[in-house]
Amino acid sequence: MEIQEIKVKDCIAFKDNPFKIRETLDMELLVESIAENGVLIPIVVRKAKSNQYEVISGQRRIYACQKAGIESIPAIVEELSRDESIIMLVDANLHREGLLPSEKGFAYKMKLDALKHQGKASAQLGPKMTSVQYIANSSSDSKTQVQRYIRLTHLIKPLLDMVDEGRIALTPAVEVSYLTKEEQYDLVDAIAREEHTPSLSQAMRLKALSKDGILDYQAIYEIIKETKGNQIEYLKVPTERIRNYFKPNTTYRQMEDVILKALSFYTHYKAKHRDDKDSR
Template structure:
C-alpha cells in the first residue's frame, strides 16, 4: 500500500492540475524516431525546402506530438514533416508535446493529423485508411479481418468502416476501394501515385495475384500502355476464373482502345459560316459526309473516262 507523502498532503488542486497538464518540451531530433510503417511520404521537395526556410526564420510554430518509447527516446506521432524541415534548417531540437498513447491511439492520432493535409497521394490514403480501420476494430474489441467490414461495431450499431467514412468524408464503399490499393505490388501502386494508372482500373488490378501483377507490369513497360477500366475488369474476371496468363495479358493490353483511334478535327469556326444557324453538330457532320461522298464519286467517274 502506498502512503501519501507530506508534499502530496499539502499540494494544491492547481499544482496537481499543472502536473497533469501537457507541456511543450524541446527534444533533440536524434532522440525522436519515425512512426513504424508511417504511410505518409516525407520528401525533400520544393514545399519542404520552403518549410525549412520558414523554420529558419520563425521556428516551429506548432509543436509535434510524440510518445515515450519503452527503451528510451521518443516516437513521432504527428510532425514528421516538421522534423525533416528542422533537420534541413540545421536545428538540433524541436518543440514537442509528450503524450502517453497506446499503439492504437497513436495510429489514430497519426492518421488523423496527416489527413488534414491538402495534397495526399492515393497510396498514402490507402495505407492510412487501412491502419486506422484496423486500429478502430481492435479498439472496438473485435478481431481484425482482412478487408472485412463485419467487425468492430460501436454501441450505435455502426461498423468501424462506416464511422471512418463519416470522419474523413468518404463513403463506406470508397474507403474499401482505397484499402484495396494496398494489395497492389509497390511498382504499380507507385504508378497510381504518379497518375500513370487511373484509380478505378487500379482497384480492379488489385484483385490479380502478385505473379499476374508482375506480368502485367512487364507488359505495361514493354508496350508503354496501361489498361482501361473495362480491360482491367476483364483481367480481374479472368484471374478469378484461373484463365489469366502472360499471353492473355498481352492480348488485352495491346487492343486498340476507342479513345486511341485517330481523329481528324476541324475547328468549328472554320466551317460554321457554311451552315444554317439552327444546324446541330450531328446535322453538320452528316452533311459534310454527304458532300465528301458526292465529291469522291465524281472523282471516280472522272478517272474512269
C-alpha cells in the same frame, strides 16, 4: 497539456508511417520558416525505448529542423498505445493536400486495423456502423472511396507506383488489385511492352479471368495490346533526359504539369518578342 523541449536527434519515425516526406516547394518554405522563426506548433510524440521519442504528428517539422540545423523542438509527450497512436497519426495527416493514392490507402488500412483491434467503431456508434463507415465519417472520402483506397494496398509496388504517378486511374487499379501477385507481375511486363495501361473495362476483364483461374501471361498481353477506345497519342521522352530538371520524387504527372506550363510561358515569350520586333 505540458509542452517540453526535446532533442531532434532523439526523435524517431513512427513505424510503418504511410506518409512520405517529399522535397517540394512547401518543404523548402517550411525549412525557411523554421530557420527564421523556430517551430511554432509543438509536435506530438510518445516515449520509445532508449530515451527516444516516436513521432506521431510532426515528421515534416522534424525533417525541416534537421535541414535547418535546429537541435531542439517543442513537443507534447503523450502516453498512447500503438493503436491510439495510429489513429492520431492518420487523422493528423489526412487533411494535407497532394497526398498520393498509396499514402491514403495504407493510412486508411492502418486506421481500419487499429479500430478493429480496439472495437472502437462498434462500441461508439452501434452494431450497424462498420469500421469503414466510421473512417469515412471522419474524412473527406465516401465509404466506397475509402474501400477503393484500401484495395490499393493489395497491389505490388510497380503497379502502385503507376497509380501514384497518374498512369493508372483509381478504379482500374482497384480491379487489378484482385489479381494474384504473379498475375500482377505479368501485367507489369505487358504494360512495359505495349507502353500503355489498362482501361477500366480491360481491368474488369482481367479480374474476371483471374477469378475463373484462366488468366495467363498470353491472355494479359492480348488484352493490354488492344487499342483503348479513348487511346491518345503520346510524345514519349526518356525520363533520364529531363529528370535533372526536377526535384527527387517528382511524379510523372507533376513533371507533365511543369512542362506544359513551361511551354505555355515559352510560347507567350516568343509571341511577345515577335510583336516587339515587328513594332520597331
